[in-house]
Amino acid sequence: MPELPEVETVRRGLEPFMQGRQIETLVLNRADLRFPFPADLRQVAEGRKVERLGRRAKYLLIELEGDATIIAHLGMSGSFRIDEDVPGQFHHPRGKDAAHDHVVFHLSGQQGPVRITYNDPRRFGFMDLVRSSEIDRYPAFAALGPEPLGNALSADYLAERLSRSRQPLKSALLDQSVIAGLGNIYVCEALHRSGLSPLRIASSLVAENGSSSPKLEELARQIRVVIEEAIEAGGSSLRDHIQTDGSLGYFQHRFRAYDREGAACITPGCKGTIERITQSGRSTFFCAACQE
Structure with missing residues (x-):
């Protein structure tokens, strides 16, 4: 599943093509992804300008004019495609099979029209709609800690x-x-x-x-x-x-520890090797020689 840097990369890739443009048409090719789409998603989104592309943790925030924000999560296999270009080369290939094109944004602006498609073969992603002024009370955000790049992390x-x-x-x-x-x-x-x-x-x-x-x-x-x-x-x-x-x-x-099981530790002066163990069902990679 994409982590924070990957979602931030997607945000930066989408920003020049979405921010400042108006959503002329929002096409929903099915009724749901992981969860059903909000009943008023199309009605609220169409005709509104995208004021800002933001991010909270691993969630993409499409902030619209008029106190509305679309919250998008990529799940396991979700990706956005700008016309035919996918912003980001994923570790596992992201398909362009139209059968998995579930959401299509048709946008207009001074730079001309653009089509952005959300493709998700496994449908573990989702999109939700909230008032921008109430976003801090969104259930998934209410208990989140500080961002790792924010001043609050010390x-x-x-x-x-x-x-x-x-x-x-x-x-x-x-x-x-x-x-x-x-x-x-x-x-x-x-x-x-x-x-x-x-x-x-x-x-x-x-x-x-x-x-x-x-x-x-x-x-x-x-x-x-x-x-x-x-x-x-x-x-x-x-x-x-x-x-x-x-x-x-x-x-x-390039990782120093993750996914390097059996490789020599690259910490200067260390002669250990990277080990892999399982913690809470997830792989942990570390060097027992220099990590105390």
Whole structure:
């Protein structure tokens, strides 16, 4: 499933083609995806201008004029296609089979008309409609923690949230109420760069008086660095880069730990190898020699 950097890459790919344009026609080729479409989705969307393309965690936000926002989630196999170009080269190929074209946006603007299609063979994605002024009360957003690139994510914040946690550190960081949008790939990468074991108890990073520690400072920094680098590289389960002329280029994101089972650890001076274990049904990649 696409993680935060991949969704941000899609947002950046769509932005030049959607933002500022008016939705002339919204075609729904079926009644539902994972959930039924809102009954008034077409009625609300048609005739309105897209004011902004935003993102919250792993959700794409299509903000319309008149206090309305379409919330879109890609699920496992969803992708947007700008006419015939898919913004992002996914790890698993994204099809252009019209049988899976479920939503089509026909937009107009000064730059001319454009057609954007949402294709989803497995139909695990969804689209919902909310008032923009009430978006913070949307059920999926109400309990989300801060964004990993936001100012609210700090060592002091992590100390407060982890001080009573007896969970393994990786499991605690995957809790979306702790950090919004931080998924399996990037937790593995941030922990490897921080030299922290995914197996250690989360509260062990917090000082006895409840204050932050140098290790928490480094973890907060590395979470930010990993996400920033992943976005710059176009993500990892998809690759996409918007060039200055608006065309699409592609970059491969290289992992230091994730999906490198049996490979030599690249931490300077470390002679260990990357191991894979399973935590809560998910693969964890780490180096037992340098991650403590």
